[in-house]
Amino acid sequence: MAPHPEAAALLARSHRLGADPRNTNYAGGNTSAKGAGTDPATGDDVELMWVKGSGGDLGTLTEAGLAALRIDRLRGLEAVYPGVEREDEMVAAFDYCLHGKGGAAPSIDTAMHGLVDAAHVDHLHPDSGIALACAADGEKLTAECFGDTVVWVPWRRPGFQLGLDIAAVKRDNPRAIGCVLGGHGITAWGDTSEECERNSLHIIRTAEAFLVERGRAEPFGPVLDGYAALPEAERRERAAALAPHVRAVASQDRPQVGHFTDSDVVLDFTARAEHPRLAALGTSCPDHFLRTKVRPLVLDLPPSAPLDEVIARLKELHTAYREEYAAYYARHALPDSPAMRGADPAIVLVPGVGMFSFGKDKQTARVAGEFYVNAINVMRGAEAVSRYAPIEESEKFRIEYWALEEAKLQRMPKPKPLATRVALVTGAGSGIGKAIARRLVDEGACVVIADLDADNAAAVAAELGGADKAVAVPVDVTSEEQIAGAFAAAALAFGGVDLVVNNAGISISKPLLETSARDWDLQHDIMARGSFLVSREAARVMIAQGLGGDIVYIASKNAVFAGPNNIAYSATKADQAHQVRLLAAELGEHGIRVNGVNPDGVVRGSGIFAGGWGAKRAAVYGVPEEKLGEFYAQRTILKREVLPEHVANAVFALTGGDLTHTTGLHVPVDAGVAAAFLR
Structure with missing residues (x-):
């Protein structure tokens, strides 16, 4: 109607x-x-x-x-x-x-x-x-x-x-x-x-x-010496390096997703002499401070300051911010006021670099940043013709801790299991990686679609909901520089990374005497070396964040099963399988869990099988290629074909919150292959 x-x-x-x-x-x-x-x-x-x-x-x-x-x-x-x-x-x-x-x-x-x-x-x-x-x-x-x-x-x-x-x-x-x-x-x-x-x-x-x-021409005052914006490439590099540390600052009470902007409005505001005074006054419109908190955390160092000095200063400012917020709550709370919801900042301003904003998901974080840009515009207008004079702090508290606002928050649906988590999946442009990315997004995660094929990655990201859900990053996992770039992109898009899936792979099926050194090196470079490089970069980010994390290897039944004509691939998968054990032992002290999934026979929807691997394996087993999935199913205990979605289910099982005390585990997703049972 x-x-x-x-x-x-x-x-x-x-x-x-x-x-x-x-x-x-x-x-x-x-x-x-x-x-x-x-x-x-x-x-x-x-x-x-x-x-x-x-x-x-x-x-x-x-x-x-x-x-x-x-x-x-x-x-x-x-x-x-x-x-x-x-x-x-x-x-x-x-x-x-x-x-x-x-x-x-x-x-x-x-x-x-x-x-x-x-x-x-x-x-x-x-x-x-x-x-x-x-x-x-x-x-x-x-x-x-x-x-x-x-x-x-x-x-x-x-x-x-x-x-x-x-x-x-x-x-x-x-x-x-x-x-x-x-x-x-x-x-x-x-x-x-x-x-x-x-x-x-x-x-x-x-x-x-x-x-x-x-209005007067420069209501925010002159540019402070040394506080002008860094050149674009330099400031985005600095932002990516800072992002995990800033996210740690915003996530002490509860994990948050981040958003970064280096818009001209933000860079001009943080470069000007009056920005510390105005930022301390806080935002005014109720819509603003409900999203941004009453005031931001403002770094008081120039962009030329050494990175380690900036990180140390952020921690000091965060401690002071939390103390000030707790005092604000204590000044105005009544016996029937809702409990304090957290004392971490939602907005962090870094002069010369930009603004980080945070929320329970990417959209909330992005909108919080947009609201602070609104607040800057309001300050500029008010200061241009008069003096910025927001409502009294007591009134801000009445709005922020309003019983009606609390009731609205209580009506919000329960967060999904992976809400606030940021995942990076390699080889996510097709097959198993795409299925994993889809499942993670469905469960509330933000996902970086990392793939050698930029067009495939972009198509998957768009299909999963666009920039508030997934972003595409072209990456060759044999390149240290490109891997670092992928994690930098994740930091700028979502604030950091919490969950990494090493899925990128290739397979060349040949007998020993036909396997060249190039065949061996290529598969080891992509899967063994590539997984090592990705995990190393993931650990750097996760340790900086202090939020723990998950690293999952998509290994293979072949990691423990000796099959014919498959020396390079199977040896590489065995390497990955042992990386799981080694990293689980090393990274556990940081709350980082490392586990693996051992699939087998994933034919339908698999990029590897579609790329020629299927035809070669079919020839080895003497069956038509289109029947290969059925062949694999019939040799299993359960007589069921394994699909990419089944591997994605295992990744979620390992990372979705029910197995919080599990690390170093390999989960078979092969419908039951007795020869590959772990011993």
């Missing part, structure tokens, strides 16, 4: 507004429309409101993301409103105003839309509007910018009372098209959807022009 015409117009308006980051931040703000509907129980006409529900994003809003409410019931809540001290109770009352089934849960801002006497209302968080809202003399500047067409509303926490306040503004100021909400954002209204959108954009663009025309 098509949505109501007013709801359809609302969705279209929301998409246009949400598509431009100048208008509002990701998942920020809400829009509404009122219109006539029918009460299905009585057949009577009823006035309805459609409003973006809790947690949705304007740019991608769907009908299911709207809450539909009856206006008569919503406005009737004024009669039972118990006052600002108990206004949180009104959120539950919105449920009694809903019209029909389905739809999204009404958000805290529902009152703002329902109580204002306008058919269409937009509440947005544009950087330009928040700059006025967070200026020390924001009320005066708002009047200078807009006259009496936009009204200043002093800071008030979102809720029912704010809705009443804005309704009074609309009633008492007939020429007004909207308001600037102190410390928060803007609200605009109109009689039609087009008028409301036009008014919203007028407020945003007029504020932008005002800040440019009235």
